[in-house]
Amino acid sequence: MHIELLKGHGSGNDFLLIDEISNNYTFSEEERANLARLLCNRETSLGADGILFVMESDHAEGRMRVFNTDGSEASMCGNGLRLVARYICELQGRTDAVIETMKADLKVSKRNEIYPDIHTYQVEISPVLFDLKALPLNLDKTDLLNEKIDELSDELRFSALAVPNPHLIALVEKEQLECGLQKQLSEKLNGPNDLCPDGVNVSFVKPLQEGVIYVRTFERGVGFTNACGTAMSASTLVTCLQGINEYESVVNVCNNGGKVQCVVHRNNGEYYIDLIGNATYLYQAAVEVDLQQKSFTMNSQIHLAEQPSYEKLQDDVQRFLAETI
Helix, strand or coil: CEEEEEEEEECCEEEEEEECCCCCCCCCHHHHHHHHHHHCCCCCCCCCCEEEEEECCCCCCEEEEEEECCCCEECCCHHHHHHHHHHHHHHHCCCEEEEECCCCEEEEEEECCCCCCCCEEEEEECCCECCHHHCCCCCCCCCCCCECCCCCCCCCCEEEEECCCEEEEEECCHHHHHCCHHHHHHHHHCCCCCCCCCCCEEEEEEEEECCEEEEEEEECCCEECCCCHHHHHHHHHHHHHCCCCCCCCEEEEEECCEEEEEEEEEECCEEEEEEEEECEEEEEEEEEEECCCCEEEEEEEEECCCHHHHHHHHHHHHHHHHHHC
16 A cells, blocks of 8 residues: 655644545545554654544535544544644645534634744634533533542642543642653543543643643543643633633643644633644655555655754743743
């Protein structure tokens, strides 16, 4: 099986993008899952946090499907959507588009550079659901905002929401970031358990300054990543709900892979978030895949020249985090 692909990242959250619009690919559901397990393996010459399949849509400019490294399908991926937004807009000569995702059709658009020489796109994060059944999170209540979960921690308070990926978010101090608590809780909630039987993304959030937060996320199906777009969006919303940040205002969200900007919109009790950040291409590659043998060979790899600009942003963010956390 010959496949051409593009590797890129949003906030250091890296993906392999496979274009099914321009190419004659037909994958079964089993093949999609197996391709993700094989090609995203970090021990191979590729490696990534997931695969973005870019497909035709019968009513939008394109369709995105996201498969995690373990072969599971994610309902949404904000960092990945920025890459798909750029790919679709450049493919079709547009500056804005609508992308079909599993749960919703989402607006995307090209934006002014978040940092010099960095391709920047804005994507819509919605719907936002607070009903615990949407995650699901099995507690004897309908929603959870800044409350303790006795089974998890005596000290932390959690908020739960789906955007539409499920997220459990805690505002923390430096000491809680530096201990192993997040890893312990995340592995518990993403293994066999009664609280979150389908697993959940777990984020620790530290407010840094007015309009600036830091978010670290353990992603369901992946583990710790440099950044998670839906987690950063959901975390920003939680800070607005708690009066730490303002609605309709830009919040700078730092992460281990760089930074994004989020704007939370509230309308008649409903919410959606604009996620603004980089869509950086790393290289183009062609691979020959043998799924039966669970192997592939790299036929070609053409590196692109976009990463150095992003590394300057990363360096600035890391200096800022060292000074403020």
